Amino acid sequence: MLSSLRLRILFATLTVIAVALIINGAASYFTVESHNERQIDQNLRAVAHGNAQAIEEWVDARVGMLEALDAVATSDHPMPALEQLLVSGDFMNTYIADPANGDVVFSASETPEGYDPRERPWYRQAVEAGSTVVTAPYEDATSDKLVVTFAAPFYRNGELVAVAGGDVAIDAIVDIVSQIAPTPSSLAFLASADGTLVAHPDSAMSLEPVSELSPTLTAASLGELPGPRRRVMRCWANRTSCCVASLSTAPTGNWWWRWTNSRPPPGCVA
Template sequence: MKITTKVPLLALAIILAFFFALSSMQYKVMRDALYSTWLNNATETSKGVAKYAAEWLDEKLVIIDMMAHAISGNYSSEQVQRVMDTPLLRDQFVLIFGALEQDGKPLSNTPSWDPGADWDGRKRAWYSQARAADRAVFTPPYNDSATGRLLISAVAKIEDHDTFKGAFGGDIELQTIADIINEVDFNLKGYAFLLDRNGTIISHPDTRLNGKMIDTFFAINTPETSDGFIKTTAEGKEILLKFTPLELKNRETSLMIGVALAPRKIMAETEAFKIIALVLVLAGTLITSLVLYFALNQLLLKPLVALTKSADNISLGELDIKIDGVERTDEIGLMAKAIERMRVSITFAIDKLKKG
């Protein structure tokens, strides 16, 4: 193989290796940065949605607390009904309900609400929950038996100053918050869902999972809060999970927002960059190699071929030729001068022999 072929091929191999190494490093840096950015964005989004949901729910508790205070300051059964009929409660809650300790009969701001003749509010779980709390609290989420709507109730006790008289509360359409949460899809790379601390899925984009435990779909037993994402699987596919609790003002709630991301979908964006980088590497290598080839050909290989031909001609006795390159100051020039001196020396020796 001629040196005119070897040199460009060697240069091509070196350039290709360099560009490939550089591209690989850039790809890794870009991939890690993209991955980290997606996780950070998902974290901030979940915090934002959790904050919005918490503020929305806090507002409902404050309203119930205000109504409880209005009843306690001027207690009577008539005052209880007047407060329950307040337009603000009708605007903010699906239904206002309650019962007094004296008989447990239903109270409501909706005359058509009829839980039945045997209904006794004192036997309901929300009644006991309200009685045990100092301020308004939330019941666990539930689906209304009549409408199937996802509800949660804010309940508080009814007092005559400090004497317990009963309990009341308001139903809240939790589906409003659930819909906002479920609409978060992280650009089709994941989703958010609503659940409680025990792992019961309350609202999931796949409605078949609503009401089921988290371990029926994800390979974890209970939701755990952490700074980072939890690596697990769902239906045999890798999933990243993060749970953000709803933080109410000086109150507790079992509600949480879960975020599920599909790593393969996140990394799919880097595949496009990988292909582009590969094309650019090949194109850059080809262009650089061609430029280097023509540069070597003009500056080194072509002069070397010319000098080699001149040396061959001298060896054949052609001493009246012109040696190209003697004017150059680089290594090619040095070689040309050496051949020129050889030509002159041979010419001088031959002339001397002829005269001798």
């Protein structure tokens, strides 16, 4: 009887100790995991925000340069200003168009035969917006580089008098994005608001939809960030692994860059 009671007490004691150890171990695990996740998230956010800000400053500088052409919007001799903009902003070509007759002056090329700037997307986007715009990236047929066009309308007494534009390669930005890797297992990519990949470590992914990286990454999901707000999101990269991504946005006229750092953490749960 006494032996049986001792066994019961011993068993109960061992059970309590085992349960306590399990609870303590689980609490320690989740505490460490939570701490690690917070550190990772803070690091990703800092990298995303810093580079998004750098891109925004790059865009703002060229917007300011282009808008300075307002001083020669009605000039008969805009070439010196166009050439200065070409050099100072590292543009591939700069130009200004007359909305009245469609005449256009290029700083780095001849005017193509039959060219009417009023029919071009950059011209129409600027006029429709009534302010400076930046087109979505496209591949230049001559240089094979990724290029964007900045375009700005100019007015006098409320009347459109000129629309200026400039083409600039974004290969420097592409190189920066491709080299960013906060951790050995992470990567960064840049996408426009329509969900088109602008920069990725794999150059073959350029101008592909972001859904090529993950079915859950779409223009709609990226569009959930309406301003320079940053957050952490989790998504499935494929059926066997997942990623944690920190997103940041930088406004560029009529569209948004999406700067994203992602990493496939071990044992993550969607």
